[in-house]
Amino acid sequence: MQIQENISLLPHNTFLMDVSARYWAEYGSVEELRDLLRRFADMPNLFIGQGSNLLFTKDYDGIILHSAMARARAVKETRDEVHIEAQSGLVLDQLIEQLCDMNLYGLENLSHIPGETGAAAVQNVGAYGVEAKDAISEVQALDTTTLQPCTLTNAACRFGYRDSVFKHEATGRYVITSVTFRLSKKPVYHLDYGNLRDALPATPSPTDIRNAVIRIRQSKLPEVSQTGSAGSFFKNPVVAEETADKLLSKHPAMPYYKQTDGIKIPAAWLIEQAGCKGMKSGDAEVYEHQPLVIVNRGNATPEDVMTLAQSIQEKVKEFSGIELQREVIYI
């Protein structure tokens, strides 16, 4: 177990916000996590992965807890499937690379998404027509109210679009310790999203799909190692049919996707049409290749990012009447 005091969070958030935390602790086992929760019971705590979906808005006056548990193992195998339990601190993309090497299908479309396995369940990460929930069979956690381990089934996690029970009534209650994924030995393809199929042979392996996804992502999204950002800043809004119809009558070229609960409109399209391309506030800027992303050009402060995000929300509201919801979590 490692505990540090008054540390800079610069290496712990992909937006590269230069703020600090009163305490930072890393635990290598559930026992250590339990000890930390007992010892620091009287102060605010935050469970963190790679900090790739967060905006630290100020110094954190509490303890930040990071999982150093990063192993994966097969826990069940049938004729068609393998169930892999991956610990929360394992980098998701490393897990996906291993699964592709094992020729297992299920997570390859999520290649190159930053972050760790625990957070992938919190966020129900998604890309190229696949969400983590499609492969998650259950989530193992420590219940911070009882300090006892527990298991949540896929249904109990109540996954939604970038959403789960861990972001609502269970916020802060469960620390995810591992996630069990159900992977297929036989090809199960999701290639109809974007231009993914065009980049692939007729019967691609998981590694072929992974490589194609990585190539496409690299052409559109900032590289975490080079540019500060937290990926998509806003969620794609899902609106009532009447709202979409009104917008379509004014903008017949508007892209939209029918969902069970309404019509999904790409937030990037709304942001671009609202005239936000090229907008900046201090060193925070709308990313030139993907207007859904706000980037840190070097010395952006939390205020720069928040001001820019608010201006985008106001302009989109003015243009369409739609209120964009943040995907990035403010801490």
Ligand SMILES: Cc1cc2nc3c(=O)[nH]c(=O)nc-3n(C[C@H](O)[C@H](O)[C@H](O)COP(=O)(O)OP(=O)(O)OC[C@H]3O[C@@H](n4cnc5c(N)ncnc54)[C@H](O)[C@@H]3O)c2cc1C
């Ligand atoms: C360049 C870029 C591209 C991106 N592309 C995508 C994309 O295509 N699709 C997508 O869905 N997302 C994308 N993201 C967002 C981000 O990668 C995901 O949300 C990711 O799951 C965050 O993982 P993390 O480990 O960094 O979590 P963090 O940002 O550290 O935490 C996210 C949330 O999870 C909680 N949390 C973390 N670990 C635990 C735990 N063990 N137990 C309980 N709660 C925990 C945190 O408290 C926080 O609420 C992108 C981000 C970047 C920077």
